[in-house]
Amino acid sequence: MMVIMGKVAVILILIAVGYAVTKCGWFTERGAAEVTSLLIKIVTPCLIVNSFLGNTGTLQVSEMLLAVVVSAVAIALSLVISLITFRNEPPERKKVLRFAVIFSNAGFMGIPLVESIVGGKGVIYGSFFIVVFNVVCWTYGYNMMSGGAKMNLRTVLLNPGMIGLLFGLPIYFFKLQLPALLTEPVGFLSNLNTPLAMLVIGSYIARVDLHSFISDLAVYKMAALRLVAAPAAYLAVLLLIRPEPDLLVSSVIQAAAPVAANTVLFAVEYHQDSELASKTVAVSTVLSIITIPIFTILAQLACQFLF
Template sequence: MQTILTVAQQVLIIFLLIGVGITVRKTNLVTAEASRIFSNLLITVIMPAMLIDACIRPFRREDLQALGFAFLLALVFHILNIILATVLIRKREDPDYRVERMGAIYSNCGFMTFPILQATLGDIGVFYGIAYVAVSGIFSWTHGWHNLTGEKLNVRKVFLNPGMLAVLIGLPIYFLQIPLPGVVTETISMMGDVNTPLAMIITGIFLAEVDLKSLFTDFAVLLAAAVRLLIAPGAMLLILFLTRASGLFPAAGDVIFAHIVPAACPSAAFTILLVSRLRLNSGRSAGIIAVSTLFSVITVPLFAYLASLL
């Protein structure tokens, strides 16, 4: 019960931050164009700093097994998400189905997950969560890009996107225990601390432009949100329960928890940036983010609690 209360409290804080974003947009303190500038700052500077910061920790040999399991889980989660979204959200003549699949597959793992993991598992939870974010980044710039554009795989996008670069920098720092000056680590830490507040305020700015009433009668939006919040994490939780994966090694339960939380988070705010850049239906993307974010106040604590029981 303590787990569900802790997670619910973190989700409430996130909603309050989103409320700040809605307020500053509705009162014209921030323009929509300014939010896009902040979004680029978030993706290219702030989130990478947070990922690197999570890797600046003492090396423990037992973490190797846990981290390997974490990457395997993240890979399985994303493959399962892609299969479910492809089967349940059928191809149509209009390209909106591509946007809906994107919203159903990719979660707000980079922005919403870490405060929850920090509050429940501490620094080690954030460390395990890096695997999910890294794999999500790889899939976003490969499958996600192909899903939206139909273009073939661009290897350059896999390794030169900001999130992947941060992981490629952070993991060697951890495994090789590369010493960094205190002023550098403190700077990285301070930038990383801005990640969730800024991301949620930006999300609120985008949501301020959405007509929420119309979304609750849009079956396609509701289906994408249901896949994201219930069907995909529910299927993965069932697989983990049936395979008794939490008993594989001592830290397996914590690794599973650190992956169920991001798997159950609402649609990624990042998707609207890609959709907008490609001049697809950003309103549909924002709608899926809005609906899934609203319902996540119930679903994220629920799945976190169920994961803690494994």
């Protein structure tokens, strides 16, 4: 519980800093948009590549495949839930709300929690969850938030997320050992992801009307779907699949994480409702203090029941 509260506190402090510097006039809307572009085009590929560095070849092929399958199941369930909800919302809001339901903060929130609760093997499983996340995010999610831009092979392969995967996957599968001259800059750039993303979110929250923040019931419906319905459905399916305990617990933690920061980054980059996106991240992050411990305990109890 304390680990989870600590991670949420870090996120909220960074968001608060972004909020404060915007209110002080030090972080303009144009500046936030430029930082967002930097995050999407430079930091994101480095973050993905960095997730593979130092984690080369530690799972059997069968374990990798199962990790990919259960990760895909998690995102597929969230996607289905998103498609049957928010039908009465305006199109520009519907895109953001559905994106928020589908994509969890599996990296910054999920991986540290997995490491502290499951251990090293759980982190490796978690990296495959993030691989699946990025494939879906930069294909389906990109198409959704970019306004249905025409998808072709070049678009799929040359967007920032997929470029990161195209470099990262060979490093993992071929156990490549890169020199520090390459790995250290990648590591430094990837470390910019969380602080810069949270500053951007805080900046956009600072521009949201407080009454709108409190009264937007769709945001709370989204939070219930992201934090309760999606992980509950996923845990139920895992009881049928019966993966080994480390994989079960680690994937449930990542599936139960709050809304991904990419929701705001994509909304800003592709001119969607960035205010709504900021609200989804802030509200779900706060409420996850309650929901993540519950699902972690349920996953651990499920392991005792199954094994």
